[in-house]
Amino acid sequence: MEQLNQFLPFLLIIVVMYFFMIRPQQKKIKQEKEFESSLKVGDKIITKSGLHGKVSELAETTVVIETMSGKLKMERSAISLELTAALNKKA
Structure with a gap:
């Protein structure tokens, strides 16, 4: 005890x-x-580093986002926020 x-x-x-x-x-x-x-093609997103863009291609672990200055290939884990749903909720 x-x-x-x-x-x-x-x-x-x-x-x-x-x-x-x-x-x-x-x-x-x-x-x-x-x-x-x-995530799906066409979603507007913000990366953890603050880049804004739109998803243009998806792979198993990577994503290609379209920005005003071109296309960037990033890891999916680098995406912080998806804006499309947030914008639709406000409307």
Whole structure:
């Protein structure tokens, strides 16, 4: 019984860390993967570096975006925000 009382604070710390750090991070990763897979040609997007453009081609892990200065090939994970849905919600 005494040993259980000694390890109880450590167990509580682990449980708290799981619910406040690990679990939210896993949810965020899952949402990002769903977002990346839901991209389609014609979507207006913003990359994590701040470039604005429109999706012109999609590959398994990459995307080609059209900007005012030309076309750029990037990783899907570099896309931060999809503007088409956000613009349609406001209208």
